[in-house]
Amino acid sequence: MKSAIELYIVQKVKEQRKKRKMSQRYLADCLNVSQSFIRNIENENDDTAYNIDHLNEIAKVLKCSPKDFLPEEPIKL
Numbered sequence: 001m002k003s004a005i006e007l008y009i010v011q012k013v014k015e016q017r018k019k020r021k022m023s024q025r026y027l028a029d030c031l032n033v034s035q036s037f038i039r040n041i042e043n044e045n046d047d048t049a050y051n052i053d054h055l056n057e058i059a060k061v062l063k064c065s066p067k068d069f070l071p072e073e074p075i076k077l
Contacts, residue, residue: 004075006049012069013050014042016062030061 002010017027024038031038031054040048050058052066059066 002044002047002049004077005071007044008071008075009050009055009069010041010044013055013058016064016068020062022062027058027061031057 017024024042025035028035028038037048040046041050055066055069059068
């Protein structure tokens with residue numbers, strides 16, 4: 001299972017991806033990963049998660065800051 005912070009990040013990336021009408025396939029191609037990698041990340045029951053390097057590359061693709069994927073305050077459980 002993903003942690004609360006991982007779920008938050010996945011949701012933020014997914015929101016930005018969909019806002020730009022970008023498919024999982026297109027994002028995967030931009031990151032040089034498989035579409036199944038993105039699909040697994042967006043599946044909350046899968047342990048696959050983005051690392052900081054992924055977030056940096058995603059920010060380049062989406063033309064935003066990596067900070068846009070992180071909460072302003074720590075997530076409390």
